[in-house]
Amino acid sequence: MAIKSKPRVKVPSEAKAGEIVEIKTLISHEMETGQRKDSTGKTIPRAIINKFTASFNGKTFFEADWFTSVSANPYQAFFYKASESGEFTFTWKDDDGSEQTASAKLTVA
Amino acid sequence: MQLRSWTPSRRETMGLGLTALLAAALAPCLVMATEEAVAAELKKLYGDKPMADGKIKLDLPEIAENGLVVPLNVDVESPMTDGDYVKAVHVFADGNPLPQVVTYKFTPQSGKAAASVRMRLAQTQNVIAVAEMSNGTLYTAKAQVKVTIGGCGG
Numbered sequence: 001m002a003i004k005s006k007p008r009v010k011v012p013s014e015a016k017a018g019e020i021v022e023i024k025t026l027i028s029h030e031m032e033t034g035q036r037k038d039s040t041g042k043t044i045p046r047a048i049i050n051k052f053t054a055s056f057n058g059k060t061f062f063e064a065d066w067f068t069s070v071s072a073n074p075y076q077a078f079f080y081k082a083s084e085s086g087e088f089t090f091t092w093k094d095d096d097g098s099e100q101t102a103s104a105k106l107t108v109a
Numbered sequence: 110m111q112l113r114s115w116t117p118s119r120r121e122t123m124g125l126g127l128t129a130l131l132a133a134a135l136a137p138c139l140v141m142a143t144e145e146a147v148a149a150e151l152k153k154l155y156g157d158k159p160m161a162d163g164k165i166k167l168d169l170p171e172i173a174e175n176g177l178v179v180p181l182n183v184d185v186e187s188p189m190t191d192g193d194y195v196k197a198v199h200v201f202a203d204g205n206p207l208p209q210v211v212t213y214k215f216t217p218q219s220g221k222a223a224a225s226v227r228m229r230l231a232q233t234q235n236v237i238a239v240a241e242m243s244n245g246t247l248y249t250a251k252a253q254v255k256v257t258i259g260g261c262g263g
Contacts, residue, residue, distance in 0.1 A: 020220035021220075033206070033207075035207075056218065059218070060216070061216045061218035061219055062214070062215060062216070062219050062224075063214040064212070064224065065211065065212040065213075066211055067209035067212075068206070068207050068209075068229075069202055069205050069207065069209065069210040069211075069229050070211060070226060070227070071178045071226075071228055074227070075225070075227050076224065076225070076226050077224060077226075078213075078224040079223060080219065080220055081189070081217075081219065081221075083218075
């Protein structure tokens with residue numbers, strides 16, 4: 001199943017140098033496990049987002065491999081230590097090869 | 110901070126609830142993972158390397174009413190400097206059809222080796238976390254979650 005709606009990201013827009021900021025992300029997705037059967041007894045094939053990546057100014061600082069045990073509409077929260085102004089890029093990779101991205105700017109005072 | 114945008118509306122909540130019920134009704138789990146399956150996964154990753162208890166704080170509900178959405182917060186104690194940081198954290202659930210839940214890769218820029226996710230738990234079971242430090246040392250932690258309504262029809 002393709003990704004349906006835009007992911008949501010919550011990041012502070014400003015931080016002091018050295019400050020650790022929390023980033024919260026949420027994306028709509030069934031995260032079909034491949035364990036379920038439909039009414040005719042046929043197994044519904046697995047279709048999940050299997051990788052989430054967070055980078056800042058092009059440098060990856062956090063990665064998460066998601067498996068079938070991750071809930072539908074996956075939520076992921078994590079941290080980043082601010083050092084310079086720039087832009088976050090977040091990427092969600094689907095089993096079907098499609099990708100969804102989001103970005104957010106951070107100003108370091 | 111727009112906290113409000115994170116609160117699902119009444120309609121969305123109802124929708125999610127219905128989806129959850131439907132999912133539970135449609136999803137009899139055939140094969141469950143076991144402690145051996147978790148051990149096998151760990152062997153694939155780290156061989157027979159010894160693991161010490163500690164350093165990891167596993168924040169989980171003692172009782173999860175809804176196994177479809179169980180909040181999981183892992184926090185590993187580390188200075189997160191270039192010379193001493195947490196490289197990876199693996200989380201397993203020994204009573205789910207497939208034992209892996211999530212694998213995190215941290216860097217010193219992460220600031221904190223902590224992350225939160227929501228997971229499915231098919232039944233009452235143990236959640237196991239293993240952390241790999243930058244010097245190769247392994248730590249582990251385990252917590253049991255009692256599941257009232259399983260994330261998989263149980």
